[in-house]
Amino acid sequence: MSDSPTTTTGSGDRPLAGRTALVTGASSGIGEATALALADLGADVAVGARRADRLEDLSGRLRDKGVRAVTLDLDVTDEQQCRDAVQRTRSETGRVDVLVNCAGLMLLGPIVDADTEDWRRMMSTNVLGLMYMTHAAIGGMVEQGSGDVVNISSVAGRVARSGAGAYNASKWAVNAFSESLRQEVTAKGVRITLVEPGAVQTELNDHITDDASREKSKKSYDSMDSLQAEDVARAIAYVVTQPARVAVNEVLVRPTDQTAP
Template identity: 50%
Template structure:
């Protein structure tokens, strides 16, 4: 957790002794982030619902010389959240980084929206993130250090037709994160909002509205790879402790 000097002469924070929880780690940005943090030296706790994918990822990380622990977790279940935090602290005694990445994107015009879809996005994208941050915060406060990284979206900045429910959750993530930053920044706890643009992930496969799917299929838009967002998260978490990268919007060149 000490600062070190790179070959360019710039100081950065080492992750060698850090323990990082990554939610939504079974695919996409979460998977790439877990691998990137492990490669940077952190011990990673892999949290998601799909156990087989998590175990495959853990094997890959460990075969590359990293350390990983699998904790099957549904962030909409408070018991799962508590078990995730307790298992991590029992095993490692600390939590240095929390990456709240789990999310769903159920795009549809409000007039055709299923209330269950609206509820699911709120419970996963926003409430799950809030509850897990709430559960982890006492450990970080006791340590006197920690970093909460919340994966939001450009949809947390720009409202669009057919995106109202998803917009609402991501605007909420941004507001929540900034408020928490103001609450804990004097306790040496950092927060970062990551706002990806278009990224090649599973999220579009969640969409069931045929009209929205047709519109997306007709769009020609450049996309980022999950690794691009993972590098941004490593960048934020490896800054010297006196530097808080509060917000990063990362978009593919060419996306309007």
């Protein structure tokens, strides 16, 4: 087995030096925080999202940390764009060692009388987008004998709740896909990790189209000391800096005072 992203050419406080990470959903929230955290560890970082203006600012901050940054205009629901993002990252940096699938939507709402366009948007982004990106990157990781795929799921991928049925379904799909892939590639030196956050203060609540569900969700988040995006980014950084012999396959991280599943 060749070196994994954890047996790097870097050392000390930059253990990912010489490696490249590709982060989707990087224009805000967990994706943005993760890109910065991995750059702090020495990784070159490709950042993808649909909001190109935000990515340009983020890429500047990444370069200020002394690493290469690749800006990708990326809609993960478009399979060809996913292939192109991986190809361009490899072309500009020589490799992809870490893929972090952060792009996602949380469109909560009841199943009865639902706007099914919300379902299509979530499945296209949360499930197919993640699968397209993984498919585009995984072959190269298997070929080089190393790599990390980190899929951002949710506590909603573990416990189904009323008012979140379609979102639950999307995250349960992510969990199943990730475990199947883990079994397929783990003996080839490639690690697959699920990171399942509880309540995190990001823009996800603002995107909920059902008014009652949006207000209920915001009230729930405000009732606790919710996680910050940087908290989840630290969990991801922990996962991808483990020795090659160590695979952290699942991380559930919730606010200390989050009592509901």
